[in-house]
Amino acid sequence: MNTLPGRRTRVLAATTVTAGLMLLAACTSTDDGGSGSRTAAGGVELVKAGQLTTCTHLPYPPFQSEIDGKVQGFDVSLIDLAAKNLGVKQEILDTPFENFKTGAFLNSGECDLAAAGMTITDERKKNVDFSDPYFEATQAVLVDKGAGVTSLADVKSKDVKLGAQAQTTGEDYAKKQGFDPVSFESSDAVLNGLRTGQVKAVIIDFPVVQGWLKDKANADAFKVVDNLNTGEQYGFTVKKGNAKLVAAINKALADAKADGTYKKLYEKWIGPYDESAASPSAAASGS
Numbered sequence: 001m002n003t004l005p006g007r008r009t010r011v012l013a014a015t016t017v018t019a020g021l022m023l024l025a026a027c028t029s030t031d032d033g034g035s036g037s038r039t040a041a042g043g044v045e046l047v048k049a050g051q052l053t054t055c056t057h058l059p060y061p062p063f064q065s066e067i068d069g070k071v072q073g074f075d076v077s078l079i080d081l082a083a084k085n086l087g088v089k090q091e092i093l094d095t096p097f098e099n100f101k102t103g104a105f106l107n108s109g110e111c112d113l114a115a116a117g118m119t120i121t122d123e124r125k126k127n128v129d130f131s132d133p134y135f136e137a138t139q140a141v142l143v144d145k146g147a148g149v150t151s152l153a154d155v156k157s158k159d160v161k162l163g164a165q166a167q168t169t170g171e172d173y174a175k176k177q178g179f180d181p182v183s184f185e186s187s188d189a190v191l192n193g194l195r196t197g198q199v200k201a202v203i204i205d206f207p208v209v210q211g212w213l214k215d216k217a218n219a220d221a222f223k224v225v226d227n228l229n230t231g232e233q234y235g236f237t238v239k240k241g242n243a244k245l246v247a248a249i250n251k252a253l254a255d256a257k258a259d260g261t262y263k264k265l266y267e268k269w270i271g272p273y274d275e276s277a278a279s280p281s282a283a284a285s286g287s
Contacts, residue, residue: 037049040052040086040087040088041085041086041087041248042085042086042244042247042248043244044086044244044245044248045242045244045245046086046088046112047109047110047111047112048091050088050089051083051088051089051090051091052079052082052083052086052088052089052090052091052112052113053090053091053092053093053110053111053112053113054076054079054090054091054092054093054111054112054113054114054115055092055093055095055099055100055105055106055110055111055113055114055115055116056071056075056076056092056093056094056095056114056115056116057094057095057096057097057100057116057186058071058094058186059186059187059188060073060116060117060186060187060208061073061187061208061211062074062207062208062210062211062269062270063075063076063115063116063117063207063234063269064076064092064115064116064117071092073269074135074265074266074268074269074270075115075116075117075236076090076092076115077265077268077269078115078134078236078252078253078256078262078265079113079115079236079249079252081252081253081255081256081261082248082249082251082252085248085251085252086248093105093110093111095110095111097116097166097167097168098167100114100116100118100124100128100237101123101124101127101167102127103127103128103237103239103240106128106237106238106239107239112238112242112245113236113237113238113245113249114128114236114237114238115236117135117137117205117207117234118234118235118236118237119137119168119169119232119233119234119235120133120232120233120234120235121169124237127240128237128238128239128240129237129238129239129240129241129242129243129246130235130236130237130246131235131236131237131238131246131249131250131253132235132249132250132253132254133233133234133235134233134234134235134236134253135207135233135234136232136233137205137206137207137232137233137234138205138206138227138228138229138230138232139169139170139173139203139204139205139206139227139228139230139232140203140204140205140206140208140209140224140226140227140228141155141201141202141203141224141225141226141227141228142194142201142202142204142209142212142222142223142224142225143155143160143200143201143202143222143223143224143225144194144197144200144201144221144222145220145221145222145223146200147160147200147201149200149201149225150225151225151226152177152203152225152226152228154225155179155200155201155225156177156178156179160200160201161182161198161199161200161201162174162179162181162182162199162200162201162202162203163181163182163183163184163190163193163194163198163199163201163202163203164181164182164183164184164190164202164203164204165183165184165185165186165187165189165190165204166183166184166185168204168205169230169232170203170204170205171183171203173203173228173230174203181199181203182198182199187204187208190202190204191212191218194221194222195221201225203228205232206224206227207270207271209224210270210271236249
């Protein structure tokens with residue numbers, strides 16, 4: 001995702017919304033006993049005492065977005081579980097997406113982890129360590145119903161203007177297929193590009209499209225003409241070598257799948273439960 005020059009990281013804290021300040025995503029927390037220790041349960045070292053600091057990039061519904069003045073979503077809820085196990089609260093920082101690929105905010109000590117609906121790739125593994133996969137994602141081709149296209153091949157043959165979210169695997173896929181897509185900073189900007197006619201088709205993660213099409217106006221105007229299985233899986237990232245935090249996140253994910261919490265959260269944020277999407281093979285990697 002491209003970012004505006006001079007854009008500053010936003011801290012999402014548990015206070016009333018004011019200019020540049022938004023609500024904390026997590027509600028569950030326990031204090032650190034007043035010691036101010038940065039060591040949480042299980043010996044996990046945190047960048048700030050008493051909190052698990054998460055970098056994300058807003059908005060990216062249904063995984064993370066601001067709803068009623070509070071950052072919520074599937075990713076947020078899953079990391080809340082890990083934070084609770086560590087005996088701390090989750091605090092979210094809204095940051096440029098490109099930093100997730102390099103691990104910049106993790107290496108600088110601004111965040112403990114990144115949660116942004118991010119695909120696990122070999123290239124990204126060079127800079128960050130990933131949790132176990134927690135979601136199997138496909139790419140959808142969403143088009144304006146008036147564009148007269150019925151597939152991605154149609155989009156290409158009829159030279160229909162295509163858009164994608166910058167710095168994402170959807171954009172990478174489009175380029176590999178020979179497109180020169182219009183790049184948009186965020187998923188909201190992608191949707192606005194469709195609505196305003198800047199583009200007539202887009203490639204973006206299918207769960208995002210599912211969320212858009214819940215809105216009748218969007219469902220009346222747009223339709224999915226292709227669903228591309230690119231082998232993508234989402235993972236949370238931490239600074240390379242932070243094995244204890246990876247283990248804590250993986251345990252929270254495994255416990256949630258075992259006790260039904262994962263299924264409940266999946267249905268709340270994404271839709272009808274898809275076991276194949278919920279239990280991806282750890283061996284696969286995204287495009």
